[in-house]
Amino acid sequence: MIAFPLKRGDRVEGVYLMNFMGQVNFSQDQLDSFEGLSILFLAFMNNTREESSKKDHSRYKDIERRYREEIESMQQQLVLSGKLSSLGALASGVAHEIRNPLTIVKMLVDELSKDLKGSEYGEDLSVIHTEINRIAEIINQFLDFARPKDLTVIKGNINTLIRETMNFLDIELRKSKIKMELNLYSTLPTILCDHNQIKQVFINVILNASNAIQGAEEPNGWIRIKTTVQLKESKKFVKIVFEDNGPGISDKIIDHLFEPFITTREQGLGLGLSITYRIIENHGGTIEAQNRMDGGARFVILLPVEPA
Ligand SMILES: Nc1ncnc2c1ncn2[C@@H]1O[C@H](COP(=O)(O)OP(=O)(O)OP(=O)(O)O)[C@@H](O)[C@H]1O
Ligand SMILES: [Mg+2]
Incomplete structure (x- = not known):
């Protein structure tokens, strides 16, 4: 209160x-x-x-x-x-507790794998090894979520960061045959931001759209990214809009979309958008999601432009 x-x-x-x-x-x-x-x-x-x-x-x-x-x-x-912060603290505590015994198990399995290479247990040990790595990966993601790194802010152009993200995702996007359409505002002001974290946000949102399109087996999938400048309460923001023609966000989760562990994907942890939310919030910005009238999802991000 x-x-x-x-x-x-x-x-x-x-x-x-x-x-x-x-x-x-x-x-x-x-x-x-x-x-x-x-x-x-x-x-x-x-x-x-x-x-x-x-x-x-x-x-x-x-x-x-x-x-x-x-x-x-x-x-x-x-x-x-x-x-987010209380769940983050919980995730971090649990992850730490699991990580130490897991490291010992991993070491012992590696030793056993060497000793039993070529034996009847070899295949089982290799499955155990893969699964342990998967658990370790999940734990690392939890810890990333619980302890967001400090911001390292420098001046940057959001259009450039979008292009760099596209290069990074090039192979993945070409494989999925999804058409990427960029409509980038040519005189976008530079903003102060953590370049890696903002690229992480773009990766999360684009991969989510790509997963949604592929999950729905949409053959002519597209993702559009548009940047502009927006004035809100006499403050200037860089606006980034992501749209796709996937199935749209499920009604079941749309009201809790940015909370941790909310997912509809079998392989998903449901952490991508909660991390995204926190990064944008740490930059003094906002992120909103909605479904488009003609199907598909829209994510709108506003990032503040510092007064010169
Ligand atoms: N563009 C989109 N279209 C439809 N649904 C979406 C879209 N983006 C996100 N979602 C929904 O939001 C859920 C949560 O997304 P989030 O990125 O947080 O987790 P995830 O992708 O399931 O798993 P993770 O990112 O941790 O691997 C997704 O499982 C999906 O149901
Ligand atoms: Mg995701």
């Missing part, structure tokens, strides 16, 4: 309360915007009291609705951040 006094001059006219589920920490930025909202809220109340013509009333209703939506979306984001 967070409370801000609604003050006119030195007089407190009320208290503005917001209820956040779970325990969350608030950044100074968030506190500043809550305080800003409480000032606007009081101005709104005063104005509705003083100017009660019908026209003004509906205008203020509009403003009220806008701020209500804004608060709800902030609340959702904070709840999700809280969930």
Whole structure:
């Protein structure tokens, strides 16, 4: 629960309360915007009291609705951040506990494999070896998720990072025969970001689209990536839109898409989008997902452009 006094001059006219589920920490930025909202809220109340013509009333209703939506979306984001950090801590603890005995098992299996090479146990040991490596891989992904690396931010152009990601995924995408269409805004401003982490985000979103298209056996699959600049509340953002013509996001998971371990894929861990969410959040940006009217999914990322 967070409370801000609604003050006119030195007089407190009320208290503005917001209820956040779970325990969350608030950044100074968030506190500043809550305080800003409480000032606007009081101005709104005063104005509705003083100017009660019908026209003004509906205008203020509009403003009220806008701020209500804004608060709800902030609340959702904070709840999700809280969930992510507690699940992250849990995953990290479990992963550490498993990793040590696993290393010993792996060492012993390697020794046994050498001794029993060519014997009747050789094949079984090779399966055990592969499966242990798979467990180790899952554990490493858990740990990556639980301990996101510090940001190393440098100036960069998102169009360049998208092109580098495409080069990196070239073989994979050619194999899948999915058509990639890029529509990159030519005078995109540079932004401060962690290049590797942002590329990780692009890889996660593109591979998800590719998996969805291939899973649905869509023969003419395409993925479109578009960049533009967007102004939001007088702040400038680089906007990146990913669209595909796969089957769209399942209704069963769409409301929990960015939470960890949410997956519809047999081979999936359901961590890709929660890692993506956290990276974007650490950059002060937002990511939203929706299904397109004519099928397929759309992911929209906004990354802030620092004032020059
Ligand atoms: N473009 C898309 N179209 C349809 N469904 C999608 C799309 N992107 C994500 N999803 C759905 O969201 C789920 C979660 O994605 P996420 O990347 O978090 O996990 P995953 O891909 O299943 O596993 P991981 O990324 O950990 O290997 C996917 O299993 C899929 O159901
Ligand atoms: Mg994924």
